[in-house]
Amino acid sequence: MTFSSFLLAFLPELALLVGALVLFVISLGEERVDRARSAALLVAAAAAVASALGLGQQALLFDGAYRIDAFSQWLKLALTVGFLLILLASRELPDIRRDVKPEYYFFLALSVCGLVMLVSCVEVITLVVALELSAFPLYFLVAMRRERAGQRSQMEAAIKYIMFGIAANGIMLFGLSYLFGLTGTTSLQGMAAQLGPVLQSPLAMVGLGLTCVGLFYKLAVFPFHFWTPDVYQGASNETASLVASLPKVGAVAVLVRFTSLAAPDDRTLPGLIALLAGASMFYGNLIALQQKDLKRLLGFSGIAHAGYALVGFVALDTAGYTAALYYIVGYLFMVLAGFVVISHVSRDGANVALEELAGLHRRAPLLALTLVVGMFALAGLPPFVGFFGKLALLKAALAKGYLALVIVTVINAAIAVYYYLAVVREACFRDPGDQRAIPLCWSARTLCGLLIAGILLLGVGPARVLETIAGSLSPP
Amino acid sequence: MTSPGPTADLPVLSLLIFAPLLGAGVASVLRNERALRWWSLACTLVVAASSLPLYGWFDIGTAQFQFVEHAAWIPWLNIHYTLGLDGISLLLVLLTTLIMPLCVLASWRYIATRVKEFMVCLLIMEAAMIGVFCALDFVLFFVFWEAMLIPMALLIGIWGGPRKVYAALKFFIYTMAGSVFLLVAIIALYLEAGTFHIPDLMGRPYATGFQCWVFLAFFLSFAIKVPMFPFHTWLPAAHVEAPTAGSVVLASILLKMGTYGFLRFSLPIAPAATHLFTPYVLGLSVVAILYGGFTALAQSDLKKLVAYSSVGHMGFATLGIFTLNASGIEGAALVMVNHGVTTGALFIAVGIIFERLHTRDLSQTAGLGKFMPIFAGFLGVFCLSSLAFPGTNSFIGEFLVLSGGFAYSKALAISVVPGVILAAAYMLRMLQTVAYGGVRNPSHAGLADLEGREILTLAPLLVFVFWIGLNPEPFTRVLDATVQHLLAQVHRAGPLTSSLP
Numbered sequence: 022m023t024f025s026s027f028l029l030a031f032l033p034e035l036a037l038l039v040g041a042l043v044l045f046v047i048s049l050g051e052e053r054v055d056r057a058r059s060a061a062l063l064v065a066a067a068a069a070v071a072s073a074l075g076l077g078q079q080a081l082l083f084d085g086a087y088r089i090d091a092f093s094q095w096l097k098l099a100l101t102v103g104f105l106l107i108l109l110a111s112r113e114l115p116d117i118r119r120d121v122k123p124e125y126y127f128f129l130a131l132s133v134c135g136l137v138m139l140v141s142c143v144e145v146i147t148l149v150v151a152l153e154l155s156a157f158p159l160y161f162l163v164a165m166r167r168e169r170a171g172q173r174s175q176m177e178a179a180i181k182y183i184m185f186g187i188a189a190n191g192i193m194l195f196g197l198s199y200l201f202g203l204t205g206t207t208s209l210q211g212m213a214a215q216l217g218p219v220l221q222s223p224l225a226m227v228g229l230g231l232t233c234v235g236l237f238y239k240l241a242v243f244p245f246h247f248w249t250p251d252v253y254q255g256a257s258n259e260t261a262s263l264v265a266s267l268p269k270v271g272a273v274a275v276l277v278r279f280t281s282l283a284a285p286d287d288r289t290l291p292g293l294i295a296l297l298a299g300a301s302m303f304y305g306n307l308i309a310l311q312q313k314d315l316k317r318l319l320g321f322s323g324i325a326h327a328g329y330a331l332v333g334f335v336a337l338d339t340a341g342y343t344a345a346l347y348y349i350v351g352y353l354f355m356v357l358a359g360f361v362v363i364s365h366v367s368r369d370g371a372n373v374a375l376e377e378l379a380g381l382h383r384r385a386p387l388l389a390l391t392l393v394v395g396m397f398a399l400a401g402l403p404p405f406v407g408f409f410g411k412l413a414l415l416k417a418a419l420a421k422g423y424l425a426l427v428i429v430t431v432i433n434a435a436i437a438v439y440y441y442l443a444v445v446r447e448a449c450f451r452d453p454g455d456q457r458a459i460p461l462c463w464s465a466r467t468l469c470g471l472l473i474a475g476i477l478l479l480g481v482g483p484a485r486v487l488e489t490i491a492g493s494l495s496p497p
Numbered sequence: 498m499t500s501p502g503p504t505a506d507l508p509v510l511s512l513l514i515f516a517p518l519l520g521a522g523v524a525s526v527l528r529n530e531r532a533l534r535w536w537s538l539a540c541t542l543v544v545a546a547s548s549l550p551l552y553g554w555f556d557i558g559t560a561q562f563q564f565v566e567h568a569a570w571i572p573w574l575n576i577h578y579t580l581g582l583d584g585i586s587l588l589l590v591l592l593t594t595l596i597m598p599l600c601v602l603a604s605w606r607y608i609a610t611r612v613k614e615f616m617v618c619l620l621i622m623e624a625a626m627i628g629v630f631c632a633l634d635f636v637l638f639f640v641f642w643e644a645m646l647i648p649m650a651l652l653i654g655i656w657g658g659p660r661k662v663y664a665a666l667k668f669f670i671y672t673m674a675g676s677v678f679l680l681v682a683i684i685a686l687y688l689e690a691g692t693f694h695i696p697d698l699m700g701r702p703y704a705t706g707f708q709c710w711v712f713l714a715f716f717l718s719f720a721i722k723v724p725m726f727p728f729h730t731w732l733p734a735a736h737v738e739a740p741t742a743g744s745v746v747l748a749s750i751l752l753k754m755g756t757y758g759f760l761r762f763s764l765p766i767a768p769a770a771t772h773l774f775t776p777y778v779l780g781l782s783v784v785a786i787l788y789g790g791f792t793a794l795a796q797s798d799l800k801k802l803v804a805y806s807s808v809g810h811m812g813f814a815t816l817g818i819f820t821l822n823a824s825g826i827e828g829a830a831l832v833m834v835n836h837g838v839t840t841g842a843l844f845i846a847v848g849i850i851f852e853r854l855h856t857r858d859l860s861q862t863a864g865l866g867k868f869m870p871i872f873a874g875f876l877g878v879f880c881l882s883s884l885a886f887p888g889t890n891s892f893i894g895e896f897l898v899l900s901g902g903f904a905y906s907k908a909l910a911i912s913v914v915p916g917v918i919l920a921a922a923y924m925l926r927m928l929q930t931v932a933y934g935g936v937r938n939p940s941h942a943g944l945a946d947l948e949g950r951e952i953l954t955l956a957p958l959l960v961f962v963f964w965i966g967l968n969p970e971p972f973t974r975v976l977d978a979t980v981q982h983l984l985a986q987v988h989r990a991g992p993l994t995s996s997l998p
Contacts, residue, residue, distance in 0.1 A: 343573075382614075382655075393647075397647055400673075402643050402644070402646065402647065402673075403639065403640035403643045403644055404640055404644055408640070408643070409571070409574075412574070412636065412680070412684070413574060415680070415681070415684050416574065416684050416687065416688075419681075419684050419685060419688055420688055424685075427681055427684070428681065431677035431678065431680060431681055432677070434673075434677050435670070435673055435674045435677045438669065438670055438673045438674075439666075439670060442650075442666055442669055442670070446654070446662055446665075446666065449651065449654065449655060450654045450655060450661065450662045450665070483571055484569075484570065484571045484572055484573065487571065487573040487574065488572070488573050491573055
């Protein structure tokens with residue numbers, strides 16, 4: 022492989038790594054907040070462009086540990102675009118201590134870099150390293166929220182996040198050790214080949230199941246969700262929007278790699294996944310009904326959505342994986358639409374209670390529209406992406422005969438409508454009272470427009486996206 | 498499957514669907530309220546005018562879908578963009594395009610705040626409603642079906658009465674809860690038949706057990722929309738709180754989608770299950786007619802009265818459909834159109850009263866006829882139409898339904914008769930109080946009679962009341978072939994229940 026082709030294949034990662042280094046250097050100086058923000062935006066834009074350039078690349082790097090293929094490349098594009106959107110949404114980081122703002126951008130870039138690497142890893146050690154690279158900066162980011170009177174919850178959130186994260190990683194490593202013991206290799210492709218004959222043995226099932234736990238934690242699947250509501254509430258709005266979106270895309274992508282190790286006609290692993298999916302949906306949706314804090318509400322709804330995404334995995338086929346990936350990419354846009362509104366409505370970076378949305382349609386019509394589109398998309402209404410994602414998921418699951426799971430899913434979709442409507446009710450049907458109008462700068466307007474367009478276009482015209490995803494999943 | 502004439506290469510149905518959307522797009526950048534109203538009126542009028550030629554181009558000799566458009570949409574999920582019309586959906590599309598300009602006119606002064614958002618919602622509604630009646634791909638149908646929920650809930654929730662939020666949420670959640678099972682049934686049918694194309698889903702030999710589940714899922718969704726008796730509780734709330742245009746859209750068009758769903762999906766796709774469940778659905782229809790009648794008789798709020806009368810009238814529609822014979826189904830289709838015309842007019846009339854008096858209480862509105870003679874004349878005709886007076890539109894529809902009912906079972910038809918009498922009782926009670934009641938409120942003396950705009954709103958509906966009432970042939974003509982085809986589909990798979998005593 023020539024150096025130039027290596028460079029082209031590895032360009033998104035390089036852009037992020039170099040960008041992270043630059044941000045590190047900037048963070049060494051004093052009072053460099055604005056420069057750090059510009060640099061971060063530049064890095065995100067460069068990474069997105071690099072990912073777009075690398076779409077057609079095929080390569081196997083680092084002794085077969087790292088595969089550049091259609092699958093990894095479109096995911097990188099989604100991740101880097103998501104990164105750019107998050108940076109735009111996070112504005113001036115109002116609730117981060119001023120002296121650590123440059124560091125905040127540095128860790129942010131590092132975490133995204135980890136995620137971008139994660140989707141290319143086809144060797145479990147590399148994969149675990151990438152997973153940790155994406156996870157550790159997040160632990161810091163959660164704790165970086167400003168301290169003020171009555172607000173110490175960020176520390177509790179960070180501790181919970183770390184403890185659960187480390188524990189889940191430990192369990193995942195334990196599961197991987199079983200898989201390694203059975204197959205004697207750390208390469209996913211080698212594992213798939215070796216695992217075939219022993220796949221039905223309890224040991225293999227336990228290994229695979231435990232491995233998935235680490236990813237279920239990232240995805241916030243019940244019962245590995247305990248960190249979710251507290252982290253959403255305790256972390257600053259910007260950090261929460263990151264935690265809620267990008268790592269889930271990465272987790273689904275890696276989950277696809279691991280579950281495709283299982284035999285297509287296996288019933289044990291899908292049974293387990295179906296159980297977790299159902300539990301997640303019921304738990305997330307029922308508890309979300311009671312929430313008054315918008316971020317906590319999105320946290321519990323995120324647990325439910327992790328359940329929806331898992332519905333695709335019970336099928337253990339391309340249709341199911343495609344549906345899950347499509348859904349989670351759509352979720353990226355939907356949940357960011359929610360967080361954009363949170364970060365603009367919030368006063369001085371504080372958390373947003375549902376009542377604070379009152380009369381948003383008068384105070385900021387565009388924000389209200391973004392919120393309405395986001396909430397109805399999360400509720401799964403056409404013509405938004407949430408509906409077509411659910412349709413694809415349900416179709417894949419029903420094709421394999423999981424009727425009970427499908428019925429549980431639609432019942433949950435009906436339950437969830439209530440709390441999404443409660444958000445819309447506050448924003449559209451209530452009077453603003455004496456709450457102030459919210460001015461929007463042009464970048465916020467662009468961001469709202471991009472998110473609405475994304476949610477709508479991914480819904481109305483998903484043909485290309487679905488074909489790209491499905492095509493990238495077919496075995497090389 | 499393509500139809501003759503100028504429609505073969507003109508995507509006329511797509512134009513009908515996308516023209517209001519385009520209009521909504523333009524409306525969202527207009528700033529002047531006056532311009533907005535005129536623009537919306539122009540949009541709806543253009544759509545109405547361009548839908549009229551459909552009637553002329555429609556070939557009544559065939560039961561095939563006409564004006565068919567077909568394009569790939571999401572190939573990976575095998576979803577297509579397919580549109581087409583048969584006799585029943587043609588009438589409903591025409592009803593929709595006719596009602597919408599009247600809705601804009603009826604909101605001319607009633608909607609004073611946030612006119613832009615209102616008109617945008619109304620135009621999006623129009624696109625989605627036409628789409629529901631035209632869609633021949635099941636997923637496309639579902640997309641339009643659900644897409645109506647958002648603008649409708651906003652219409653009720655933002656411009657509605659004092660309990661608007663409650664009514665909007667109830668409407669939304671009820672409808673959504675019903676339609677999620679419709680979605681499961683759609684996917685199950687796809688996995689059974691391998692297609693979302695509606696005509697291809699009809700007349701397949703599905704197992705009876707499978708048909709029963711599909712029928713029940715359809716039934717839940719459509720019965721909530723109609724609404725049939727135990728599922729009707731969202732309707733009075735939504736009607737009472739909605740602004741006039743919202744009530745009209747709801748009564749004239751949205752309720753038709755439930756019965757349209759029975760005709761389009763339940764009967765042809767699950768005929769065996771239809772035969773199995775017919776007695777129960779008929780029973781619920783009779784209950785709805787009697788319940789609607791008695792409840793309407795007890796109302797003192799004019800809008801509630803009309804809302805409960807809707808429950809009764811839609812009971813006639815479901816009754817006609819499930820008699821499973823030609824006069825029953827044709828009558829049901831006519832009842833659907835008639836109810837759209839008459840009840841729409843009654844809601845506009847109630848809106849006119851409310852604009853002047855800011856009350857809908859029956860006793861407060863007594864004696865209006867003395868000061869508003871033109872209004873009283875209109876109201877009188879629409880009340881008579883609503884109680885199915887011979888010579889008006891509803892008479893034809895209900896007569897056909899009842900004759901279909903007699904053919905099915907005499908006991909069934911006789912048990913409905915009290916419903917007809919109740920309709921006369923509550924409508925005449927309302928008419929008598931409003932038009933001829935004693936003048937108890939001297940302040941009514943200053944009330945202005947109908948102005949030109951209001952007459953223009955009601956007059957087209959008046960024309961249809963008598964047109965359908967005196968010469969229904971142009972309307973039944975387009976139904977014949979479709980209904981015969983539908984009956985052949987239903988009876989191929991089951992016993993001929995219509996000949997039973």
